[in-house]
Amino acid sequence: MLRLPHEILLNILEDLQFKDVLACRETCRRLNTLFFTSISLQYRVELGACGMIDGVRVPPHNLGVDKRLERLKLHQEAWRTLNWTEYSGINHLAGRLHPLAVAGTALAFPSASDPTSPYICQVLVSQLPSILRGIEDEQRVLTRRINQGLVRFDLLQDLYIYMDMPLRDRMGYLSSISTDEPNPSAHNTGLVKLPRGAEVLDLCGDYTLESHFPEPYGEFALVRNWKTGAIEFETTLASPVPGPIRYLWTYDGCFLDEHHILFYIAVENDESPLLSLPCLVVVPFGRGSDEAPFYMFQLPDFMRGLVSCGLVLPGRATGLHPGHFRVDPDERIISLLPTMQRADGASHHFVIDIPMQALIVRARACVAAPGQHLDVPWDAWGPAITRITRRAAPERDPGMSVSGMRRISVADEAPYAVTVVDYHPRRVARAGAAAVRGACVDVPERAYACDAGVLRTHLPCVVAELPLPEGPARSMRQGRTVGVWLCEDGVLFAEIIPYVRTITNIWAYTI
Amino acid sequence: MPTIVSVDDSTVPGEGSSRLLLLVSSDNKHIVVEEDIMSRSRFISKQVEGFEATSQRHAILLPFSSFVLNKVIEYCSHYRGYYLLEDDPDAAPPGRSPVREWDQEFLDVDRNMLLRIIKAAHYLEIKSLVGSCARAIADMIRGKTTEEMREILGVENDFTPEEEHSPSSKCTG
Numbered sequence: 301m302l303r304l305p306h307e308i309l310l311n312i313l314e315d316l317q318f319k320d321v322l323a324c325r326e327t328c329r330r331l332n333t334l335f336f337t338s339i340s341l342q343y344r345v346e347l348g349a350c351g352m353i354d355g356v357r358v359p360p361h362n363l364g365v366d367k368r369l370e371r372l373k374l375h376q377e378a379w380r381t382l383n384w385t386e387y388s389g390i391n392h393l394a395g396r397l398h399p400l401a402v403a404g405t406a407l408a409f410p411s412a413s414d415p416t417s418p419y420i421c422q423v424l425v426s427q428l429p430s431i432l433r434g435i436e437d438e439q440r441v442l443t444r445r446i447n448q449g450l451v452r453f454d455l456l457q458d459l460y461i462y463m464d465m466p467l468r469d470r471m472g473y474l475s476s477i478s479t480d481e482p483n484p485s486a487h488n489t490g491l492v493k494l495p496r497g498a499e500v501l502d503l504c505g506d507y508t509l510e511s512h513f514p515e516p517y518g519e520f521a522l523v524r525n526w527k528t529g530a531i532e533f534e535t536t537l538a539s540p541v542p543g544p545i546r547y548l549w550t551y552d553g554c555f556l557d558e559h560h561i562l563f564y565i566a567v568e569n570d571e572s573p574l575l576s577l578p579c580l581v582v583v584p585f586g587r588g589s590d591e592a593p594f595y596m597f598q599l600p601d602f603m604r605g606l607v608s609c610g611l612v613l614p615g616r617a618t619g620l621h622p623g624h625f626r627v628d629p630d631e632r633i634i635s636l637l638p639t640m641q642r643a644d645g646a647s648h649h650f651v652i653d654i655p656m657q658a659l660i661v662r663a664r665a666c667v668a669a670p671g672q673h674l675d676v677p678w679d680a681w682g683p684a685i686t687r688i689t690r691r692a693a694p695e696r697d698p699g700m701s702v703s704g705m706r707r708i709s710v711a712d713e714a715p716y717a718v719t720v721v722d723y724h725p726r727r728v729a730r731a732g733a734a735a736v737r738g739a740c741v742d743v744p745e746r747a748y749a750c751d752a753g754v755l756r757t758h759l760p761c762v763v764a765e766l767p768l769p770e771g772p773a774r775s776m777r778q779g780r781t782v783g784v785w786l787c788e789d790g791v792l793f794a795e796i797i798p799y800v801r802t803i804t805n806i807w808a809y810t811i
Numbered sequence: 812m813p814t815i816v817s818v819d820d821s822t823v824p825g826e827g828s829s830r831l832l833l834l835v836s837s838d839n840k841h842i843v844v845e846e847d848i849m850s851r852s853r854f855i856s857k858q859v860e861g862f863e864a865t866s867q868r869h870a871i872l873l874p875f876s877s878f879v880l881n882k883v884i885e886y887c888s889h890y891r892g893y894y895l896l897e898d899d900p901d902a903a904p905p906g907r908s909p910v911r912e913w914d915q916e917f918l919d920v921d922r923n924m925l926l927r928i929i930k931a932a933h934y935l936e937i938k939s940l941v942g943s944c945a946r947a948i949a950d951m952i953r954g955k956t957t958e959e960m961r962e963i964l965g966v967e968n969d970f971t972p973e974e975e976h977s978p979s980s981k982c983t984g
Contacts, residue, residue: 304926308933311941315949326957328966 310338318345343369346376363434375432386769387429387437387808407792428792428810769793771807780804832859833870840877841870848887851898853936874934879927886917886940897938914943922951922963 309331313321322345325335335341343365363371407428410421429437772793780795795805830846832855849855855871862868873880918925929944952960961968 304930305933308929308941308945311945312948315942315946316953320949320953320955323955323957324952324960324964326970327961327964327968329969331966332970 306334306337309334310341313338313341314344318347321345339365339369343372346372371432371434385810387810428808430810769807769809771805775805834880835870835872836877836880837874838876840880842877842880842884844884848884848891851887851890851895851937851939853900853938855935873931875927875931879924879931882924882928883931883935883937883940886914887937889913889917890939895939897942910946911943914940915947918943918947 313324313331313335316324321335321341325332335345346369407426409424409426411424424439427436427438772795775795780797792809793807794803796803831843832846832849834842834844834849836842846855846859850859858869858871918928920928925944925947929941929948932940932944952963955963
């Protein structure tokens with residue numbers, strides 16, 4: 301084995317999860333030395349230890365790997381020492397409601413409600429600065445008035461996504477599983493309106509979006525870069541679409557160029573609603589499309605540890621329809637049908653596998669095997685989250701900023717779903733990572749910012765109690781409720797007036 | 812680098828649309844294969860470019876056995892005419908090699924064979940095959956403990972006990 305050239309060994313190591321890289325490193329001196337010759341490997345291990353995935357919430361790619369590694373280390377150090385910088389860049393918050401969506405360091409607030417409906421509003425998107433990712437703070441009001449329930453951030457944060465629902469028939473369906481009552485008509489082809497008060501908390505998870513090709517384009521997720529305004533679609537996905545990409549953008553569709561359409565699809569099946577795979581599919585159309593290859597990108601899903609990847613499906617593809625996907629929950633694979641016939645008669649079908657980390661599904665639900673222990677943080681941080689936890693967790697003051705970890709032993713009649721309601725993705729990811737290996741993570745009560753550590757690594761477990769800064773502490777003394785949101789690059793405190801649930805003040809502490 | 816020997820032109824019919832190549836394995840087996848099939852290999856492509864520059868065609872000597880070579884040819888024949896992103900020298904390399912089901916079956920061989928194939932693929936510069944092999948090897952050691960990995964990789968623990976118990980010193984590397 302060790303007679304293999306360095307490049308091959310590196311190639312193999314690149315295919316391993318960071319935990320395995322660490323274990324591999326400890327086997328012998330040569331592999332250990334090899335590890336330190338590759339900055340990209342070190343970077344990946346450091347990313348894994350931070351619960352991050354390359355391409356998602358990481359230092360910008362235009363920096364060299366060494367710079368990114370350095371920045372990541374600083375970031376980790378700042379989390380260990382809680383060395384935050386006060387930042388109070390969110391202005392004009394008085395009277396605002398709770399954020400519609402929080403993802404990493406971006407928040408969306410409703411603003412300027414429409415007189416006709418409280419659900420139709422403009423959206424203020426606020427981006428906190430991040431040293432790690434090299435971004436400035438920014439606020440932008442999205443000009444379109446949209447249904448606030450439909451606003452999502454995707455996990456890349458730089459994109460906000462909303463789903464538009466023109467009231468036309470036979471255009472696919474939109475269903476929500478985050479409400480208390482399951483929607484009885486979610487699986488017919490009629491357009492289903494969201495029940496009143498339904499909360500949409502997750503782009504990839506809560507919606508099934510179906511669209512038929514090549515019928516008139518109905519409901520798509522419209523993908524739009526809020527930072528730059530609209531039309532261009534920037535992504536860190538490794539795009540195998542050759543040539544320059546030009547984007548035409550229409551009201552009800554997303555065209556890459558005159559020969560390709562971009563679909564956003566989430567694949568689900570009835571038996572396993574927790575398993576969904578968000579993907580972007582680029583489908584050729586027009587002349588010659590029968591022979592053209594089509595492309596499929598798996599969106600990175602940080603919560604489940606899915607990395608972004610591109611799949612090129614060779615030619616002779618017919619129109620793509622979500623019905624062509626088959627989900628096998630036991631095997632955790634998603635197959636793409638129909639099988640494609642090659643000229644020589646051999647048939648192919650394409651399989652996308654979901655890695656084992658898919659145990660962390662949607663960041664709010666974990667499935668564990670029988671006899672495993674699962675430690676999940678169980679208390680909610682933010683008011684936006686408590687609404688979804690109604691069924692599982694006791695009613696709590698939404699602003700209460702106490703978090704704890706509860707050990708859950710999974711009974712033998714597994715798989716047993718456990719609801720995870722902590723927002724912070726790193727914590728959820730780590731609790732999930734520990735659970736995958738059947739291990740336990742203990743975090744004391746009242747730990748605010750905690751880091752469950754990763755087993756079988758030498759990375760220290762960090763548990764810290766966060767001292768309340770002066771501003772939030774004063775509010776507490778005045779009897780106000782203080783809400784806390786942990787985000788990737790810091791922590792946000794908000795002063796909330798109870799009963800009306802309105803934020804009067806917000807403090808951001810970032811790294 | 813392999814030795815390139817001159818062969819008589821009649822050995823390698825170079826006319827027509829599907830030109831043929833003569834590959835010679837380390838066990839001295841001569842294998843004739845269509846140039847088109849082997850174009851996935853950057854190494855072979857470069858050789859062919861060399862042929863065209865000098866308008867002289869040679870047999871290509873390869874430092875691995877015919878058994879391995881046949882396996883690689885089987886792979887290349889299967890993907891003949893297919894576009895694979897990793898093999899496109901102009902495309903940005905993808906982060907990880909995609910899973911191809913056929914490859915998984917194809918690489919369902921014992922460990923030694925797998926290592927030989929990956930070496931051959933590396934030599935021939937077939938990135939997609941190297942990627943698939945690396946994935947197969949990675950699958951073997953994924954999720955294993957350090958001890959189990961040593962067994963699979965066939966390596967000795969050559970750390971001193973002190974090093975083993977103070978991982979931080981290893982980290983300073």
